[in-house]
Structure formats: structure tokens, C-alpha cells
Amino acid sequence: MNGPKLSAPDSRNWERAIRPGRTVTGWLRRYLTVASTSVQNRLAYPAGVLGLAITYALFVFVFASVWTSASQGKTDIAGYTLVQLGWYFMIAELSIFGAGRFFFALSREFRGGAVAYQISRPYSLVFYHMAERLGPVLTESLGLAVIGSLIAWAMVGPLPLVMPLVQLASLLLSFLLAASIQFLLQFCLVLLVFWTEENTAFFWIYQKLTFILGAFLPLQFLPDQLQAAVWFSPFPAITYAPARILTAATDGTEIAGLLGFQACWLVLAGLLCALVWSRAKRRLSVQGG
Amino acid sequence: MDTHTTRQRPGLIKRYGRFLATSFSVNLAGAMEYRANFIVQVLGMMANNAAFALFWHFLLQKTGSIGGYTFHDIMFLWALVSGSYGLAHIVAGNIGELGSIIREGNLDTYLLQPKDPWINILASKTVVSAWGDLVYGYLVIVFLVGADLPHVLMFTCFVISGAAIFAAVSAAAECMAFAAGDSSTISGAIFEFLLTFSLYPEKIFGPWLGWVFYSLIPAGFLAFIPRSIYESLDWPLVPLAMLAAPVYLALSYGLFRLGLRRYESGNQIGIRS
Numbered sequence: 001m002n003g004p005k006l007s008a009p010d011s012r013n014w015e016r017a018i019r020p021g022r023t024v025t026g027w028l029r030r031y032l033t034v035a036s037t038s039v040q041n042r043l044a045y046p047a048g049v050l051g052l053a054i055t056y057a058l059f060v061f062v063f064a065s066v067w068t069s070a071s072q073g074k075t076d077i078a079g080y081t082l083v084q085l086g087w088y089f090m091i092a093e094l095s096i097f098g099a100g101r102f103f104f105a106l107s108r109e110f111r112g113g114a115v116a117y118q119i120s121r122p123y124s125l126v127f128y129h130m131a132e133r134l135g136p137v138l139t140e141s142l143g144l145a146v147i148g149s150l151i152a153w154a155m156v157g158p159l160p161l162v163m164p165l166v167q168l169a170s171l172l173l174s175f176l177l178a179a180s181i182q183f184l185l186q187f188c189l190v191l192l193v194f195w196t197e198e199n200t201a202f203f204w205i206y207q208k209l210t211f212i213l214g215a216f217l218p219l220q221f222l223p224d225q226l227q228a229a230v231w232f233s234p235f236p237a238i239t240y241a242p243a244r245i246l247t248a249a250t251d252g253t254e255i256a257g258l259l260g261f262q263a264c265w266l267v268l269a270g271l272l273c274a275l276v277w278s279r280a281k282r283r284l285s286v287q288g289g
Numbered sequence: 290m291d292t293h294t295t296r297q298r299p300g301l302i303k304r305y306g307r308f309l310a311t312s313f314s315v316n317l318a319g320a321m322e323y324r325a326n327f328i329v330q331v332l333g334m335m336a337n338n339a340a341f342a343l344f345w346h347f348l349l350q351k352t353g354s355i356g357g358y359t360f361h362d363i364m365f366l367w368a369l370v371s372g373s374y375g376l377a378h379i380v381a382g383n384i385g386e387l388g389s390i391i392r393e394g395n396l397d398t399y400l401l402q403p404k405d406p407w408i409n410i411l412a413s414k415t416v417v418s419a420w421g422d423l424v425y426g427y428l429v430i431v432f433l434v435g436a437d438l439p440h441v442l443m444f445t446c447f448v449i450s451g452a453a454i455f456a457a458v459s460a461a462a463e464c465m466a467f468a469a470g471d472s473s474t475i476s477g478a479i480f481e482f483l484l485t486f487s488l489y490p491e492k493i494f495g496p497w498l499g500w501v502f503y504s505l506i507p508a509g510f511l512a513f514i515p516r517s518i519y520e521s522l523d524w525p526l527v528p529l530a531m532l533a534a535p536v537y538l539a540l541s542y543g544l545f546r547l548g549l550r551r552y553e554s555g556n557q558i559g560i561r562s
Contacts, residue, residue, distance in 0.1 A: 221347050
């Protein structure tokens with residue numbers, strides 16, 4: 001009988017890929033395989049992204065309208081022209097819509113008890129989830145970026161870039177750093193379920209701080225004292241850095257400073273995550289079944 | 290001697306009034322079973338909304354008014370929309386779930402019950418965090434907008450009509466599930482459009498969207514018209530402005546009945562949860 005055959009070699013490759021590796025390449029290959037499998041799964045259901053795209057497009061449109069109205073009769077507001085403000089929001093919001101939605105899916109998974117069998121597998125639970133989530137998130141963000149760019153272009157005009165190649169390459173790196181920091185911070189919030197059953201309110205507060213401190217408005221709109229204080233928090237690394245790099249960074253030093261700031265927060269968020277996870281594991285009790 | 294006395298059945302409105310009151314108290318009692326969760330969700334939602342007040346404060350400090358709206362005007366929109374959204378989801382917590390109830394065949398349970406299925410479905414759930422929205426609406430109107438008693442009373446009228454418009458539009462959008470199966474993306478988008486457009490000054494969107502705000506996405510009836518009446522405290526115009534609510538409710542109900550003709554039972558056996 002000539003029926004379709006199961007792809008056995010693929011599954012063997014996958015098993016080989018996730019087996020603990022001793023080299024950095026082996027380690028990378030393991031999590032890249034997780035990420036690419038997750039991307040393939042997501043691409044199989046493209047309609048699932050439609051709702052997200054509609055809401056993102058709506059927000060870019062609304063804020064471009066707000067900025068257009070606010071900029072009437074002004075050359076700039078807080079140092080930003082209308083074009084810069086329109087594109088700033090497009091990128092900052094992309095960081096939230098495209099790469100800031102880990103919490104609810106992870107919370108559901110942890111509450112559902114999936115951690116009980118995931119913890120015994122031959123990989124780091126944190127890196128596994130990170131690879132599994134970041135893969136599709138970055139793919140979706142590409143699609144959202146196209147939609148957001150078209151709306152921003154139509155509403156406020158094209159964005160002039162001082163150093164096009166440097167800015168675009170830095171934006172990609174900055175966006176990846178922002179997505180990773182967001183994942184690690186949200187993973188910490190998810191782990192609070194080990195102490196308190198209802199952790200959603202913590203996420204709401206975190207999310208709103210992200211909105212206010214760099215997403216809806218560039219930091220230059222905040223009062224001076226708050227502006228200074230914000231740099232002691234991770235929030236500028238999440239939305240302000242990528243949006244500023246594309247729209248208003250004036251030279252390479254500013255871009256390098258912003259990327260360095262993000263890199264520092266990536267390390268701090270990683271350490272925080274490792275600490276919280278090690279404490280959370282002590283509270284985990286698996287009942288078999 | 291005829292000892293059997295016939296007790297007169299109360300009128301339709303009274304019966305459904307009682308039914309809604311009972312649904313509300315049962316839902317509230319259910320929510321209060323998890324008191325700590327209730328308080329956390331209510332406070333969390335209030336903090337959530339307060340973040341937007343901060344955003345507008347920072348923005349308007351730099352720009353002055355936007356689209357003719359000052360901070361006071363924007364906060365009125367936030368109070369009204371937040372209060373209306375809250376009331377709609379407290380009384381009719383299933384307005385966003387109607388589509389999935391239809392799609393998954395859970396309508397059967399309601400069709401077998403003696404009450405009207407549309408009212409029965411919508412009122413059979415409450416959303417706990419919506420209490421935070423309702424309370425936030427009143428806190429904003431009193432403390433940030435600075436309303437006196439007559440203004441609070443007028444505000445309450447508009448909260449009631451706004452809640453009815455929210456419920457009607459959301460339920461109508463969810464009815465697309467009768468024709469299209471999984472229409473959650475489109476129905477969710479319609480609700481998101483109504484919520485978002487109601488929270489921003491009407492003029493910033495330009496005249497070409499005007500007709501949409503008074504038809505498909507009735508942000509005009511929900512927020513913009515009430516704002517101008519509220520400013521002038523023009524009581525004779527209040528009933529006229531509120532008239533849009535029963536019209537949208539009737540249209541929404543009509544759509545549901547129309548969709549019900551297409552509904553095919555999956556013979557699912559289940560219980561109401």
C-alpha cells in the first residue's frame with residue numbers, strides 16, 4: 001500500500017537537537033530547533049494573527065490622528081516632529097503588541113500544571129519557553145511592522161533616516177533585546193503563581209508602566225524628575241530604546257548607549273528570572289498521575 | 290364555595306426585571322465567594338485605567354488641547370466610557386461570549402429554559418473586574434471632572450444608555466457566529482473600535498469617519514453627544530440622547546432572533562456553569 005509515510009528522520013533530528021549538548025553550538029541548536037518548530041506551528045494558522053493585526057492597526061491609526069491634531073501649528077513637540085512621533089509610536093507599540101504578550105499564555109500553562117512534566121526534560125525550562133515564544137513573536141512582528149509602516153507612512157509621511165543602515169540594523173538588535181527583556185520580566189510575573197494564585201493584577205501594573213514610560217509617549221514628554229528616575233527601571237529598554245533608535249537617534253554614540261542599556265537590563269532580568277525560578281522550584285510539588 | 294384563588298401573573302417587564310435582579314444577585318454572590326480575588330481585580334482595573342489619565346495629563350501639558358478637548362473633557366469621556374463598559378459587563382457579562390456559546394453549541398441549554406434566550410444568556414454571567422471600571426468612572430467624574438449632584442445624576446443616565454449601547458453592539462457583533470462560525474476576530478475588532486474611538490476627541494479623526502460614529506460604531510451616541518449635553522446640563526435633551534440605546538438593543542435582539550433561525554442544535558447535553 002502506497003499511503004503517506006510519517007517523517008521519521010525529522011523526529012530523530014528533533015530528538016538529537018534537544019539532547020543536552022556540551023558545546024555552545026549544541027546548546028544553540030537545541031533552542032533554535034524549539035523556536036523553528038514553534039514558528040512552523042504558528043505559520044500553520046495565520047488567521048490567528050488577524051485580530052492582533054487589526055487592533056495594532058487601529059492603535060497606530062488613532063495615535064497618528066492624535067499626533068496630527070496635536071502638532072497643528074507646531075514644528076515639534078518635546079523635540080519630536082509629527083513624522084517622528086507617528087513612527088515612534090508605531091515602533092514602540094510594535095514592541096508591546098508584537099513582543100509583549102507572553103504573560104497570559106504562560107500563566108495558563110503554569111496554572112494548568114504543564115510544568116510538572118516539562119521540568120524533567122533535558123533542557124532549561126526558562127530557555128525552552130523563551131525559544132518557544134520568541135520564535136513566533138519575531139515572525140509575527142515582521143508582519144505587524146509592514147502594516148504599521150504602511151499606516152504611519154500614509155498618515156504622517158515617510159521617516160527620514162540619518163544613518164539608514166546603522167539605524168535599521170540597530171533597530172533589529174534593539175527589538176530582539178526588548179523582546180527578550182520582556183519575556184524574562186513577564187516570566188518572573190508568571191512565577192508569582194507559586195506564591196499567590198491571582199497574578200494578573202501584577203501584570204496589569206507592569207503593562208501600564210510600560211505604556212506610560214516610553215510607549216505612548218517618548219520619555220521627553222515626562223516631567224524632568226520622573227524622566228531621570230525612569231532610567232533606573234527596565235521600561236525604557238522595552239519601548240523607548242527601539243523607537244528612539246529608529247526615529248530620533250542623532251549619532252552612533254546615542255545608539256550604542258541605548259543598546260548597552262538594553263544589554264545591561266537583559267543580564268539583570270536574566271539574573272532576576274534565575275533567582276525567582278530557583279525559589280519557585282522549591283514550592284513546586286508534583287503529585288504523580 | 291370556590292376556594293381556589295387565581296394569582297395574577299405579573300407583567301412581562303416586571304417578570305424580566307425580577308429575573309435580571311436575581312441573575313445579578315446570584316452572579317454577585319458567586320464573585321464574592323473569592324473575595325480577595327474580587328478586590329485585587331477591581332483595584333487592578335482601576336489602576337489600569339488610572340494609567341491612561343496620567344498619559345493624558347503628561348501629553349496635554351506639552352500640547353494644550355487636542356481636537357478642542359482639554360484634560361477635563363478627555364476625563365469626562367474616560368469616566369463615561371469606563372462606567373458604561375463596567376455596567377454592561379456587570380449586568381450582561383456574557384456579551385463578549387455569545388459568539389463562542391453559539392459556535393460551541395451551548396445555546397441548547399438556554400433554548401430549553403422558559404426565559405428569553407437572548408436575555409438569559411447575556412445576564413447569566415458577570416465580569417468581576419468590570420466593577421473596577423464602574424467605580425473608576427464615578428471617581429473620575431467626581432474628583433477629576435468635579436461634577437456636582439445634578440451632573441452626577443445626568444452622568445448616571447448616560448452611563449445606563451452607554452451600557453445598553455455597549456451590550457447591544459457587542460451582542461450584535463457576536464451574532465455573526467450564526468452565519469460565519471468563528472467570527473471572534475471580527476466581533477472583537479468591532480467592540481475594540483467602539484471602545485477606542487469613544488475615548489478620543491471626535492474631531493481628530495476627520496469628517497469622513499463621522500457617519501461611522503453614528504451608525505456601525507456608535508461612539509457618537511455613546512460618548513460625543515452625551516458630552517455636549519452634559520456640558521450645558523440640558524435635561525430636555527437627555528431622553529432624546531438616550532433613545533439611541535433602545536434602538537440599538539432592538540436591532541441587536543432582531544439580529545439574534547434572525548440568526549436563531551439558522552441555528553442547528555448539536556444535541557449537546559450540558560449544564561450551565
